[in-house]
Amino acid sequence: MPAVWLMPAAEDAEPLRRQIAALAARHQSMPFEPHLTLASLPDLPLPELEDRLRAAARRFGPVRLRIQGASWSPFFFRALVLEAGLAPGLHALREAVAPGAGGWQPHVSLLYGEHTPAALETAAAALEYPAQIRFDALLWAAPAPPEQDWRQISRWRLGARIPLEC
Numbered sequence: 255m256p257a258v259w260l261m262p263a264a265e266d267a268e269p270l271r272r273q274i275a276a277l278a279a280r281h282q283s284m285p286f287e288p289h290l291t292l293a294s295l296p297d298l299p300l301p302e303l304e305d306r307l308r309a310a311a312r313r314f315g316p317v318r319l320r321i322q323g324a325s326w327s328p329f330f331f332r333a334l335v336l337e338a339g340l341a342p343g344l345h346a347l348r349e350a351v352a353p354g355a356g357g358w359q360p361h362v363s364l365l366y367g368e369h370t371p372a373a374l375e376t377a378a379a380a381l382e383y384p385a386q387i388r389f390d391a392l393l394w395a396a397p398a399p400p401e402q403d404w405r406q407i408s409r410w411r412l413g414a415r416i417p418l419e420c
Contacts (some may be wrong), residue, residue: 259289284407293352310350310405326374
């Protein structure tokens with residue numbers, strides 16, 4: 255089941271990458287590439303998905319999202335996140351890559367896993383984060399076969415970075 259990620263520009267990705275690595279080390283989790291998940295597309299073959307991403311990238315330019323704050327939850331993939339505001343064109347971009355996708359709360363994950371509420375609350379309170387993040391590319395991500403288990407972070411497969419060109 256592949257997912258479509260919106261990727262931060264290099265100048266915004268590097269500080270996020272360092273923060274994700276530090277949080278993963280502190281909380282015995284795995285680091286991962288900073289991203290904002292646009293959608294999951296369970297039934298789309300990867301070559302077709304990549305064609306769809308290339309077509310969308312030709313129609314959309316980079317997106318700058320305001321960060322509204324940090325939050326935590328008991329859910330594995332939302333343990334610690336930066337909540338992102340909506341920006342002009344974001345929903346149109348999502349619709350271009352995942353037509354008819356349901357509801358969604360844009361966010362940038364900083365930590366995955368199952369952690370105690372106290373640890374997550376402390377981590378969220380101590381976070382320093384940017385006021386906004388610029389995203390300038392798309393890529394697909396998928397769990398490794400045969401398990402197809404997203405929780406095996408070290409085994410994720412990532413497609414090529416496709417720059418937003420418009």
